[in-house]
Every structure is written in C-alpha cells, then in structure tokens.
Amino acid sequence: MIFLEGVTKVYNEGLENEIRAVRELALEIEGDKTTVLQGPSGSGKTTLLTLIGCLARPTSGRIGIEGEVVSGLPERFMTEVRRKTFGFVFQRLNLIRGLTAIENVMLPAYPLGLDHGRLHERATDLLDMLDIPNRAGTKIEHLSGGEAQRVAIARALVNDPRIVIADEPTANLDSSLTKQFLRIIERLREERRTVLLASHDPRICGADIVDRVVTMEDGTISEGGVVEGSV
Amino acid sequence: MRCWIERQRYLIDFTFSSLMRRRARNLMLFAVYALVVFLLGSVMLFSHAIRQEAALLLAGAPEVMVQRLVMGRHDLVPASYLETLKRFRGVQEAEGRLWGYLFDPASDANYTLMVPSARDREHRLEAGETIIGQGVASARGVDVGETLLLRSPAGEFLKLDVNDLLSSDSQIVSADLILLSEADFRRFFRLPDGVFTDLALRVSNPREINTIIEKAARTMLDARFITRRDVLSTYESVFSWREGLLLALLGTSIMAFAIFAFDKASGLSSDERREIGILKAIGWETRDVMAMKLWEGALVSLSAFVVGFLLAYAHVFLFSAGLLDPVLKGWAVIFPRFTLVPRIDGLQIATLAFFTIVPYTAATMVPIWRAATTDPDMVMR
Amino acid sequence: MIFHTPIMAMLLASGLSSATIVWAAGFGIRVLRHWDIESGSARQLAMERRTHLVSTALVWMMVLELASLLLFVFNADRMSVMFAGSMCAVGTLNANPFGFPALMMKTAVFFGATLWLLVHRVDLKGRDYPLTRPKYGLLIAMAPLALAAAGLQLTYFLGLHADVITSCCSRLFTAEAGSIEAELAAIDPGPALLLLFGGLAVVLGLAILTRRFERAVAVYALAAALFFVADIAATVSAISPYVYEHPHHHCPFCILKPEFSHVGYVIYLPLIAGTAFGLAAGLLPQRPPPASMKTELPRIARRYVAISAGLFAASALVALVAIARSGLVLL
Ligand SMILES: Nc1ncnc2c1ncn2[C@@H]1O[C@H](COP(=O)(O)OP(=O)(O)OP(=O)(O)O)[C@@H](O)[C@H]1O
Ligand SMILES: [Mg+2]
Numbered sequence: 001m002i003f004l005e006g007v008t009k010v011y012n013e014g015l016e017n018e019i020r021a022v023r024e025l026a027l028e029i030e031g032d033k034t035t036v037l038q039g040p041s042g043s044g045k046t047t048l049l050t051l052i053g054c055l056a057r058p059t060s061g062r063i064g065i066e067g068e069v070v071s072g073l074p075e076r077f078m079t080e081v082r083r084k085t086f087g088f089v090f091q092r093l094n095l096i097r098g099l100t101a102i103e104n105v106m107l108p109a110y111p112l113g114l115d116h117g118r119l120h121e122r123a124t125d126l127l128d129m130l131d132i133p134n135r136a137g138t139k140i141e142h143l144s145g146g147e148a149q150r151v152a153i154a155r156a157l158v159n160d161p162r163i164v165i166a167d168e169p170t171a172n173l174d175s176s177l178t179k180q181f182l183r184i185i186e187r188l189r190e191e192r193r194t195v196l197l198a199s200h201d202p203r204i205c206g207a208d209i210v211d212r213v214v215t216m217e218d219g220t221i222s223e224g225g226v227v228e229g230s231v
Numbered sequence: 232m233r234c235w236i237e238r239q240r241y242l243i244d245f246t247f248s249s250l251m252r253r254r255a256r257n258l259m260l261f262a263v264y265a266l267v268v269f270l271l272g273s274v275m276l277f278s279h280a281i282r283q284e285a286a287l288l289l290a291g292a293p294e295v296m297v298q299r300l301v302m303g304r305h306d307l308v309p310a311s312y313l314e315t316l317k318r319f320r321g322v323q324e325a326e327g328r329l330w331g332y333l334f335d336p337a338s339d340a341n342y343t344l345m346v347p348s349a350r351d352r353e354h355r356l357e358a359g360e361t362i363i364g365q366g367v368a369s370a371r372g373v374d375v376g377e378t379l380l381l382r383s384p385a386g387e388f389l390k391l392d393v394n395d396l397l398s399s400d401s402q403i404v405s406a407d408l409i410l411l412s413e414a415d416f417r418r419f420f421r422l423p424d425g426v427f428t429d430l431a432l433r434v435s436n437p438r439e440i441n442t443i444i445e446k447a448a449r450t451m452l453d454a455r456f457i458t459r460r461d462v463l464s465t466y467e468s469v470f471s472w473r474e475g476l477l478l479a480l481l482g483t484s485i486m487a488f489a490i491f492a493f494d495k496a497s498g499l500s501s502d503e504r505r506e507i508g509i510l511k512a513i514g515w516e517t518r519d520v521m522a523m524k525l526w527e528g529a530l531v532s533l534s535a536f537v538v539g540f541l542l543a544y545a546h547v548f549l550f551s552a553g554l555l556d557p558v559l560k561g562w563a564v565i566f567p568r569f570t571l572v573p574r575i576d577g578l579q580i581a582t583l584a585f586f587t588i589v590p591y592t593a594a595t596m597v598p599i600w601r602a603a604t605t606d607p608d609m610v611m612r
Numbered sequence: 613m614i615f616h617t618p619i620m621a622m623l624l625a626s627g628l629s630s631a632t633i634v635w636a637a638g639f640g641i642r643v644l645r646h647w648d649i650e651s652g653s654a655r656q657l658a659m660e661r662r663t664h665l666v667s668t669a670l671v672w673m674m675v676l677e678l679a680s681l682l683l684f685v686f687n688a689d690r691m692s693v694m695f696a697g698s699m700c701a702v703g704t705l706n707a708n709p710f711g712f713p714a715l716m717m718k719t720a721v722f723f724g725a726t727l728w729l730l731v732h733r734v735d736l737k738g739r740d741y742p743l744t745r746p747k748y749g750l751l752i753a754m755a756p757l758a759l760a761a762a763g764l765q766l767t768y769f770l771g772l773h774a775d776v777i778t779s780c781c782s783r784l785f786t787a788e789a790g791s792i793e794a795e796l797a798a799i800d801p802g803p804a805l806l807l808l809f810g811g812l813a814v815v816l817g818l819a820i821l822t823r824r825f826e827r828a829v830a831v832y833a834l835a836a837a838l839f840f841v842a843d844i845a846a847t848v849s850a851i852s853p854y855v856y857e858h859p860h861h862h863c864p865f866c867i868l869k870p871e872f873s874h875v876g877y878v879i880y881l882p883l884i885a886g887t888a889f890g891l892a893a894g895l896l897p898q899r900p901p902p903a904s905m906k907t908e909l910p911r912i913a914r915r916y917v918a919i920s921a922g923l924f925a926a927s928a929l930v931a932l933v934a935i936a937r938s939g940l941v942l943l
C-alpha cells in the first residue's frame with residue numbers, strides 16, 4: 001500500500017540550523033489497517049506523515065503509494081495524488097473560521113469543480129453520519145470542540161479518500177471524546193480505509209482497533225518497522 | 232469545460248466570502264482604489280472632451296486662413312485678395328468667409344453669425360432662412376418652423392425662419408451659432424459687397440503650404456496667414472504640458488497607490504497565511520490559490536474601477552469638473568464658455584484601465600505568489 | 613508627444629512587460645542549468661515554486677501585450693487628425709520611420725507570449741514537465757524581442773511631432789509607390805485571392821495529413837507561418853478593396869474602423885491565434901519523446917493543428933463573406 005525507501009528529509013538545507021528530521025527511513029504500511037506512529041517529541045513523526053501524505057517532498061529517497069512512486073512528482077501532481085488519496089485530520093483542527101460547518105466540509109472539493117448540488121448532498125450525508133446534522137449552517141467558531149473535530153473528520157472524508165491521516169488527534173480531547181473518536185476510526189476501518197495516526201496517547205496506542213504500532217526515534221524507525229509474516 | 236466553469240464558480244464564491252470576512256481592510260483598499268480611478272478618470276475625461284471639441288473646431292477649419300491687418304488689428308478683406316491668391320500655383324481654392332459676433336440683450340448672450348461656405352451643401356440657405364445651434368434655440372425659445380427675430384447693431388430687425396437645428400455633436404462649436412444667407416448677413420451688418428471677414432485657402436499638396444505662404448506673404452504685405460498646423464501646435468503645446476504636468480503629479484499618486492496595494496497584499500495576517508496553508512493541505516494547488524487571489528484582485532479592481540469611473544463621469548459632465556477648475560482654468564482662454572458634451576470611448580476606458588488595473592496587478596502579483604506558495608506542511612505544526 | 617495619455621499608458625505597459633521578461637529570462641537561464649525534476653533539493657523546490665510566478669506573470673504579460681497592441685493601432689488611428697496628410701493609422705505610423713517596425717515587433721512579442729503559454733499549458737500536463745527546457749529556451753529567445761519592441765516603440769513616440777507631414781494609406785498602398793507596402797498593393801486581386809484560398813487549401817490538407825503522419829506537424833507549423841504572410845498580403849491587395857468597395861484603397865488598417873463594422877478584428881485575431889497555435893504545434897514533438905507523454909504529446913499537437921486550421925478557415929470565411937457582400941467587382 002505505502003512503501004518508503006531510504007527516505008530523508010532535511011530542513012534548512014545548507015544552513016547552520018540544518019536538521020535531518022527523517023533519515024534513511026524504510027517502512028511499509030499495509031492497506032485496510034490502522035497503524036499508529038509513536039515516539040518521543042521531535043522524533044520525526046509529523047514530518048513522516050507530511051511526507052507520506054504528499055504535503056512535502058522528501059529531500060531524497062523514494063515513496064510509493066498504491067504502486068505509484070510519488071516522491072519525484074512536482075507539486076501539481078502531488079496535490080492531485082493528495083486530493084485523490086488522503087484525508088487529513090490535524091491536531092489543531094484547522095477549520096476556517098467565518099465559514100459554516102458545511103462550507104468547511106465542502107472546501108477540499110472546490111478545485112475539482114464538481115456539481116454543486118451533488119457536493120452539497122455528500123457533505124450533508126457525512127455530517128449526518130457523524131451525528132452533527134443540525135449544525136451544518138453554524139459558523140465554525142460557534143461549535144463545541146467535539147463538534148468541530150467531527151466537522152474536521154467530515155472534511156477529511158469528503159473526497160472519499162482511501163487513506164486517512166491524523167496527527168495527534170486526541171491531544172486536546174477528554175476521555176469521552178477520545179472514545180467517540182475511536183468509534184469513528186473503527187467505522188473507517190470497517191469501510192476498509194487505511195488509517196495512519198501519530199500519537200503518544202496511550203488511550204490510542206493501546207486501543208484494540210489499532211493493528212500495528214511503529215515506534216520512531218531520532219528520525220528513524222526503532223521498533224515495529226517490519227511486519228510479521230512479510231518482509 | 233463545464234468542470235472549469237464550475238471550478239471558477241467555487242473559487243469566486245470562496246473569494247467573495249473571504250473578502251467579506253475581511254471587510255474593513257478591503258473597504259479601505261476599495262476606497263483608495265476608487266479614489267485613484269476617480270482622479271485619473273476626471274483628468275482624462277475632461278481633457279479628452281476638450282480635445283474632441285478642439286478637434287471638431289479644427290476639422291472645420293481651412294488649411295490656411297488669411298486675415299488682413301490694419302494697424303495691427305484684424306480688418307475686412309477686399310475681394311481683390313481672392314483673385315491674387317488664386318493665381319498662386321498650388322492653391323486649389325480660395326473662398327471669402329463672412330462671420331461676426333452679435334451681442335443679444337434679450338438673452339444676455341453672444342451669438343456667432345456665419346454664412347455657410349458655398350461648398351457646404353447640407354446647410355445651404357436662401358434669404359430669410361436660418362439654421363441655429365441648440366444653445367440659441369433654447370436661449371430664445373424657438374424651434375424649427377418658428378421665426379427668429381434679431382436686432383442689428385444699427386437697430387433694425389431681421390426676421391428669419393428657422394429651417395433646422397445644428398446637430399449637437401459639439402456644443403462649443405455650434406451652440407451659439409446662427410447660420411444665415413450672404414444677402415441677409417451683408418444687410419444685417421451693413422457690409423458692402425466685395426469685402427469678407429477673412430479668406431480660407433485649400434491647398435492641393437499639404438507639403439507645399441509653407442512655400443505658398445512664403446511667396447504670398449512677399450506680395451501681400453498686410454496679410455496674415457494662419458495655418459491649421461499653427462493653431463494645432465499652439466494648442467497642443469498649451470495643452471500637452473498641462474495635462475502632462477497633471478499626469479506626472481498623478482503619477483506619484485499611482486506610485487503611492489501601487490505601494491499601498493503591495494503593502495496590503497504582502498501584509499498577510501498569520502490567520503490568512505494559515506488559511507492558505509489549510510487550503511493547500513486539503514487539496515488546493517498553488518494554481519488554485521493564485522486563481523482565487525487573482526479573482527479577489529479582479530473583483531476589487533472591477534468594482535473600484537466602475538465606481539471611480541462613474542464618479543469621475545458625474546464630476547466632469549454633471550458638475551463641470553469643479554475640482555479640476557483651479558488647475559485647468561488655463562483652458563478657458565481657448566474656450567471662453569462651454570458646457571462639455573459627454574463623450575466616452577473605448578480608448579479612454581482602456582487607457583484608464585492601463586493606468587490603474589495594471590499597476591495594481593503588477594504590485595500585488597509577487598505578494599500573491601508568496602502567499603500562494605506557502606508550504607502546505609505548515610498546518611501540521 | 614509622450615505626454616499623450618494613451619502613449620504614456622503604452623509606455624508603462626511596455627516598460628512593465630520588458631522588466632517582466634528580462635527577469636523571467638534570467639530565471640530561465642537558471643532553469644536551463646539546474647533543472648532536475650527528480651531532485652527534492654531546496655534549490656529545485658525553490659525553482660518549481662518560482663515557475664508559478666513566472667507563468668502567471670507571462671499570462672499577465674500576454675494580456676498586456678494584446679491590449680497594448682490593440683491600443684497602439686487604435687490610438688494611431690485616433691491620432692491621425694494631428695498629422696497633415698494622414699487619414700488613418702497608417703499616416704500616424706508613417707510619421708516617422710519607427711512606426712511600422714514598432715508595430716511588427718509588438719505583434720511578434722504578442723506571438724511569442726501566446727506561443728509560450730500554449731507550450732506551457734502542455735508542459736503542465738506531463739508528470740515530469742517534459743517541455744520545461746524548450747519552454748525556457750523560448751522565453752530567453754523572446755527577451756531581446758520584447759526589449760527591441762519596447763525600444764522601437766519609445767523611439768517612435770519620442771520622435772512623433774505634430775508638425776510632421778506624413779503620407780497615408782492612399783499614398784502608401786498604391787501600386788506606384790515602390791515600397792514593400794506598394795508591392796503588396798500591386799499584386800493583382802486574382803493571384804492574391806488564389807494565394808489566400810489556395811494557401812488555405814494547402815494548410816487544411818496538411819492538417820489532415822498530420823492525423824496520419826506525425827512528421828507533418830513540423831511542415832504544418834512552417835505552412836502556418838507562410839499562410840500568415842499570404843493572408844496579410846491578400847488582405848492588402850484584395851480583401852481591403854472589397855471591404856471599402858473601392859478598387860484603389862488598399863489600407864489594411866481602415867478595415868478595423870467602425871465604418872466597416874470592425875471586420876478587421878474578425879479577420880486578424882483568428883489569423884494571429886491560428887498562427888500561434890500552428891507554431892506551438894510545431895514546437896511540441898520532442899526527440900526522444902518524453903516517457904510521461906508519449907501518446908499525449910502528438911495528440912495535443914494534432915489538436916493544436918486542428919484548432920489552428922479551424923481559426924484560419926474562420927478568418928478566410930470572414931474574408932469570403934466580406935467579398936461576397938461587397939458591391940465591388942474586381943475579378
Ligand atoms: N519546517 C521545519 N523547519 C525546521 N525544522 C523543522 C521543521 N519541521 C520540523 N522540524 C524539526 O524536525 C524535527 C522533527 O519534528 P517533528 O515535528 O516531525 O517531530 P514529532 O515527532 O512530530 O514531534 P512531536 O511529538 O513534538 O510532535 C524537530 O527537531 C523539528 O524541530
Ligand atoms: Mg508532531
């Protein structure tokens with residue numbers, strides 16, 4: 001599903017504060033499973049997610065997604081892959097204030113130029129599915145934290161992605177909201193979507209819906225990099 | 232194609248709501264933009280209207296005008312001059328012209344009385360007939376088919392049937408004009424046969440004008456020759472530096488405006504930067520963001536342009552360019568009294584757009600690009 | 613006469629577009645030397661980011677150049693009252709020796725910008741941006757052209773004085789005058805129309821050939837350039853007189869005027885666009901063919917050829933209608 005070979009990401013290349021956030025990393029992630037990245041702060045989890053999610057290009061190395069090498073693609077095509085393949089739930093939810101919940105959900109589909117009626121319908125369905133149907137017309141700043149997170153998840157799903165990426169999704173949630181989030185993840189898994197999380201929250205790493213935990217340290221995989229049964 | 236249109240619709244939609252969300256800042260930009268368009272537009276509409284008037288005046292003027300000077304003053308020209316002039320090689324045609332001014336106490340106005348040229352078939356008049364300008368018609372309250380009564384300087388009355396009104400292409404040229412037949416004119420002003428107000432020459436080859444004038448001036452010592460070229464260049468030189476000066480002044484305001492626009496476009500709040508980062512992370516391309524921002528510029532430009540232009544139009548043609556008066560008063564020397572006829576054309580609008588939209592776009596392009604190339608991975612932190 | 617407002621506007625435009633293209637050409641040199649799409653190095657990423665700015669600036673420049681070109685002709689027509697012996701744009705352009713060269717250079721720059729954007733559009737379709745190098749090569753070649761156009765235009769306007777006596781279309785485009793313009797006017801209408809419609813037949817034939825033979829695209833590009841010249845020649849010698857219904861009025865500018873319902877724009881704009889598409893099609897085929905667009909590139913080239921041929925046909929059709937509706941009989 002996803003493979004990485006010798007992937008390195010250098011920030012501030014050539015400058016004094018040069019940082020190798022990810023170095024010579026190799027990893028394979030299977031489809032339809034839920035994988036969690038864990039590791040100490042600064043170990044490169046977020047950086048790795050941006051590389052896999054086509055948000056940034058690696059400085060060197062190869063990344064393949066569903067059999068296609070994406071690491072050498074120019075921004076334009078990377079965006080295309082990202083739009084088709086990934087849905088993101090960010091730690092800071094990154095919803096746009098001043099827009100309504102449903103407008104936020106529809107936003108990722110704007111550049112596709114879909115039929116407006118169909119898009120609206122799809123966004124409504126998603127909000128229904130996530131149990132916030134009557135908040136569609138509410139401005140983001142008037143939503144509660146849990147509602148806002150569900151809007152963010154709906155937005156991640158609007159283009160029907162096969163892979164959902166979430167970075168520290170539960171860092172700001174209390175335990176009941178965390179449980180709710182886990183239920184949604186379970187649902188995504190049942191829909192046979194690949195889920196990739198980064199978190200040091202034990203409530204997540206220890207949850208039964210998680211198929212695999214990969215530990216990172218200092219920009220490389222220290223544990224769980226090899227899947228049992230395959231190479 | 233449908234998809235493309237649909238996509239632009241979404242982008243405009245989003246742009247619009249984004250403009251609304253930052254209303255205060257955009258209103259400010261809009262106000263300054265409209266002000267610049269208004270200023271430039273006023274100067275351009277005004278000077279264009281004047282130029283047009285002058286062009287019409289000149290178009291009617293002969294290539295060479297011959298006056299006679301007595302003691303340095305303009306005097307009547309005897310018909311014998313015509314014969315002399317016609318003998319010069321290269322002179323195609325020479326014609327005596329009759330025109331003069333009349334102060335009319337009834338309407339407290341000055342009229343220009345003129346005999347139409349023999350070549351002017353459209354305005355051919357019999358004795359007792361007249362064609363008058365719109366200004367005369369409204370001042371005296373007469374219309375086609377009615378009678379115009381004029382009192383001569385000697386105190387006699389002249390009754391004329393109004394045949395027609397002059398078309399209102401140009402008010403300066405025709406508003407105060409009364410056309411009448413030669414016989415009526417001579418009788419009215421008690422002018423003997425065989426004298427003219429001045430003479431008009433037509434020359435077959437414009438390149439020879441100067442040679443002809445030189446030769447003629449040597450034999451006709453009391454004649455003054457005025458070429459259309461002289462009038463034009465005098466007028467151009469009076470005119471050009473004034474407009475140039477004004478535009479140079481306004482040039483600074485364009486510069487200031489461009490800097491202002493640049494500043495507004497590059498001073499993105501961290502909120503806005505984040506917003507762009509979000510859009511990119513969730514699947515917008517740099518291209519989409521730039522398109523959105525360019526739409527934003529286009530919406531602001533277009534609305535400011537329309538509003539500024541309409542204000543300028545009202546200013547120049549409804550309020551007689553009141554604000555420009557102190558600067559442009561000098562033009563009144565050429566045109567003692569005028570109301571401008573509204574005239575706009577594509578060339579002017581295009582020029583005005585060049586002076587406002589182009590600097591605006593140029594100034595905002597780099598900031599827009601900077602914003603649009605925000606790295607999408609910034610939203611992960 | 614540079615204080616004339618439209619002139620100042622055009623000088624502003626040409627100044628901006630020259631600055632744009634010089635800057636873009638400088639970037640182009642860097643691209644030619646360092647472009648490596650496979651790399652994720654900071655330099656490559658920065659360059660890719662900059663291409664967005666360059667292409668937007670060039671779109672903008674193309675719009676500016678088109679507007680400025682139209683303004684140039686339109687303004688020349690408008691200013692003709694100021695010059696003795698001048699009745700339309702030709703007189704104004706002829707008021708000093710730089711007028712016509714400036715017009716031609718400006719047309720060439722507009723061509724260049726259009727061509728560049730057409731190639732750019734195709735380039736963006738390939739996953740490895742296969743046309744990037746040729747594209748920036750073209751851009752670098754355009755820079756001196758744009759500078760020359762700006763320089764000629766400035767010289768022309770600086771040397772424009774109201775006291776000049778010029779000669780206008782009636783004098784310039786008459787068979788006896790012995791200049792290029794006159795040579796064009798002197799072509800008999802029969803051969804000229806044969807050249808136009810025969811040329812069109814050849815161009816259309818070649819367009820059909822390109823559907824079968826890839827190589828024919830290059831020939832087509834050449835033919836498009838030649839057809840442009842032929843069409844202009846035919847316009848001067850035959851189509852204009854038909855439009856004016858006057859056998860000796862050959863001016864190629866007066867047909868732009870409202871008196872002739874702006875028919876000139878409908879003839880020239882498709883002609884220019886058609887030529888640009890034709891030339892762009894010629895630039896597309898690459899050797900060796902890029903892996904990312906092996907089938908795509910020839911397909912787009914064929915489409916460009918089809919568009920180009922369609923535009924040529926449209927332009928010629930307008931000319932034909934103008935001839936048919938004319939009261940004049942030349943043949
Ligand atoms: N845009 C950037 N510019 C410079 N350095 C960066 C950038 N992004 C990340 N880094 C550095 O790269 C290293 C890895 O950062 P990353 O955010 O991937 O860690 P993380 O494992 O997600 O940490 P945390 O658990 O605290 O979120 C850090 O040292 C960080 O300072
Ligand atoms: Mg992190």
